[in-house]
Amino acid sequence: FQPKLLAGQQVLVTAGPTYEAIDPVRGITNLSSGKMGFAIARAAREAGAQVTLVAGPVSLPTPRGVTRVNVKSAQDMLEAVMQHAPIATIFVATAAVADWRPASAADHKIKKDGTGQCPQMGFVENPDILAGVARSPRGQSGALFCVGFAAESHDLLAHAQAKRARKGVPLLVGNIGPATFGQDDNALLLVDEHGTREMPRAPKLALARQLIAEVARRTRAAA
Numbered sequence: 345f346q347p348k349l350l351a352g353q354q355v356l357v358t359a360g361p362t363y364e365a366i367d368p369v370r371g372i373t374n375l376s377s378g379k380m381g382f383a384i385a386r387a388a389r390e391a392g393a394q395v396t397l398v399a400g401p402v403s404l405p406t407p408r409g410v411t412r413v414n415v416k417s418a419q420d421m422l423e424a425v426m427q428h429a430p431i432a433t434i435f436v437a438t439a440a441v442a443d444w445r446p447a448s449a450a451d452h453k454i455k456k457d458g459t460g461q462c463p464q465m466g467f468v469e470n471p472d473i474l475a476g477v478a479r480s481p482r483g484q485s486g487a488l489f490c491v492g493f494a495a496e497s498h499d500l501l502a503h504a505q506a507k508r509a510r511k512g513v514p515l516l517v518g519n520i521g522p523a524t525f526g527q528d529d530n531a532l533l534l535v536d537e538h539g540t541r542e543m544p545r546a547p548k549l550a551l552a553r554q555l556i557a558e559v560a561r562r563t564r565a566a567a
């Protein structure tokens with residue numbers, strides 16, 4: 345009998361885009377499909393973990409056995425993550441969180457006033473969910489193993505290394521271009537304290553299973 349790789353672990357995953365309201369009928373979002381995060385949640389569950397998936401607005405089916413929490417904005421996502429992080433042992437942040445949100449959302453639909461004048465909008469920065477969790481006492485002590493993702497248009501390695509340090513995560517995973525948004529396959533670059541490892545292009549579920557095996561190895565080594 346071989347115990348499952350993540351038996352006894354509590355895995356928390358963020359996935360998909362966030363939606364930042366401008367008024368009750370409009371908002372700002374991005375093209376994240378959520379597929380990579382959903383695949384990771386599924387792979388973690390298959391590996392025997394209890395899995396909570398905090399999902400931005402996507403229309404993907406919930407992987408079997410996974411507890412899903414639907415959110416819209418980055419603020420909602422932060423709240424859901426903070427609620428579940430205290431019992432999590434592994435946090436994988438794949439969500440494409442909006443960097444900014446409108447400074448204030450209008451209560452009513454903004455109407456054209458007929459003069460041709462456009463509304464002016466100010467923005468405020470959203471909290472960095474991953475950096476906050478990684479820098480919490482449990483993140484820093486390694487009791488909560490944090491994994492970040494990076495999608496870059498150029499200089500992936502340099503950006504991924506910088507992002508790993510900036511966010512304070514032991515493992516940062518870069519999406520190797522071209523743009524992976526919405527596609528069913530991907531190629532990944534894993535960056536940790538020892539260096540890098542490439543996972544060649546494959547379906548997202550296959551990559552998710554490989555990544556979960558890597559995370560299991562690291563969390564076992566740390567235990």
Ligand code: C5P
Pocket residue numbers: 358418437438439440441442443470471472473474475491492493494495507
């Ligand atoms: O800074 P950037 O958005 O490129 O970082 C990407 C990584 O950080 C991803 O793992 C993403 O889920 C996470 N992130 C976050 N909260 C933010 C911005 C990014 O958790 N506000």
